[in-house]
Amino acid sequence: MASELIDSFGRVHNNLRISVTDRCNLRCTYCMPEEVTFLDRAELLTFEEITAFVRVAVPLGIDKIRLTGGEPLMRRDLPRLVQMLRGIDGIRDIGLTTNGILLADQAQALFDAGMRRINISLDTLDAARFRQLARRDGLDKVIAGIHAARRAGFQPIKINAVSIRGITEAEVIPLAQFARAHGLEMRFIEYMPIGADHWERDKVYFAREIMEQLESCIAPLVPVDDYDPRSPAMEFRYTDGGGRVGIIASISRPFCMSCNRVRLTADGKLRNCLFALDEVDVKHLLRRGVPEADIAEVIRKNVQSKWEGHEINTSRFIKPLRTMHAIGG
Numbered sequence: 001m002a003s004e005l006i007d008s009f010g011r012v013h014n015n016l017r018i019s020v021t022d023r024c025n026l027r028c029t030y031c032m033p034e035e036v037t038f039l040d041r042a043e044l045l046t047f048e049e050i051t052a053f054v055r056v057a058v059p060l061g062i063d064k065i066r067l068t069g070g071e072p073l074m075r076r077d078l079p080r081l082v083q084m085l086r087g088i089d090g091i092r093d094i095g096l097t098t099n100g101i102l103l104a105d106q107a108q109a110l111f112d113a114g115m116r117r118i119n120i121s122l123d124t125l126d127a128a129r130f131r132q133l134a135r136r137d138g139l140d141k142v143i144a145g146i147h148a149a150r151r152a153g154f155q156p157i158k159i160n161a162v163s164i165r166g167i168t169e170a171e172v173i174p175l176a177q178f179a180r181a182h183g184l185e186m187r188f189i190e191y192m193p194i195g196a197d198h199w200e201r202d203k204v205y206f207a208r209e210i211m212e213q214l215e216s217c218i219a220p221l222v223p224v225d226d227y228d229p230r231s232p233a234m235e236f237r238y239t240d241g242g243g244r245v246g247i248i249a250s251i252s253r254p255f256c257m258s259c260n261r262v263r264l265t266a267d268g269k270l271r272n273c274l275f276a277l278d279e280v281d282v283k284h285l286l287r288r289g290v291p292e293a294d295i296a297e298v299i300r301k302n303v304q305s306k307w308e309g310h311e312i313n314t315s316r317f318i319k320p321l322r323t324m325h326a327i328g329g
């Protein structure tokens with residue numbers, strides 16, 4: 001089926017990231033403020049509303065979904081949503097991005113509901129540094145969650161670490177070794193201005209520096225053969241056979257020109273970019289019972305109007321009002 005979600009730069013959109021809650025059990029400094037007022041539950045899209053939206057989006061070309069938050073596992077009964085989405089013809093992939101705190105209890109149920117791909121955020125293996133970054137304890141729970149995901153059979157399991165100068169230098173090698181030892185794919189993500197804290201370019205620990213560390217302390221890296229040009233991560237494999245590593249160089253090598261993503265926030269706003277300054281209220285349309293054809297037109301127009309990409313490296317950059325936890329990662 002030909003995609004109808006093509007923007008004015010020719011980018012085809014097949015990837016929908018759905019935030020199911022803005023709540024989180026951590027308070028990571030790069031994502032959200034410590035004191036925060038969460039959405040009232042009535043503001044959240046119901047599972048039925050999310051599913052209704054996806055049914056409209058699939059014929060337009062959406063075939064890949066990622067559930068995000070906040071922390072998506074704080075939304076009660078998430079496996080039920082996974083099952084509902086699995087039941088929609090045309091969805092070929094459902095993934096999850098989680099902080100892992102609640103994963104040990106939920107991994108098997110999510111797997112049984114049909115989820116197979118999971119990304120777990122983990123910036124450090126040091127408990128004190130975890131607390132410094134997340135403003136909460138929880139390292140042991142995240143590690144337990146990772147092992148539960150392995151036992152349940154998730155594949156691939158990717159570990160996402162935000163790369164911040166002054167913090168990440170000491171974490172790159174322990175995290176990479178941990179991932180290699182347990183058959184996980186480590187991914188380092190350059191720190192972006194989407195949290196509540198004051199972002200400075202100098203705080204980004206760059207992809208090039210991460211690569212240098214990995215190659216000098218572990219093994220040379222070469223690009224993988226099955227590299228997906230639409231993936232935000234540059235993916236490499238260790239030449240000693242010790243697995244793969246991904247680098248998401250959001251700042252030093254923006255990948256906006258191959259972007260295939262749109263986002264639905266927990267309160268039902270459609271955003272055509274993580275950094276979008278405008279959004280469209282689809283909850284309102286869903287609750288008013290607007291015909292599907294009209295909602296489809298709203299989605300098409302939202303994608304068509306997408307800008308070239310974030311302008312973090314320019315003086316034109318404007319930080320969105322919402323922080324990451326209220327958009328969905």
Ligand code: SF4
Pocket residue numbers: 255256257259260261272273274275308309310
């Ligand atoms: S910044 Fe926006 S356009 Fe660029 S990759 Fe992210 S979502 Fe896509």
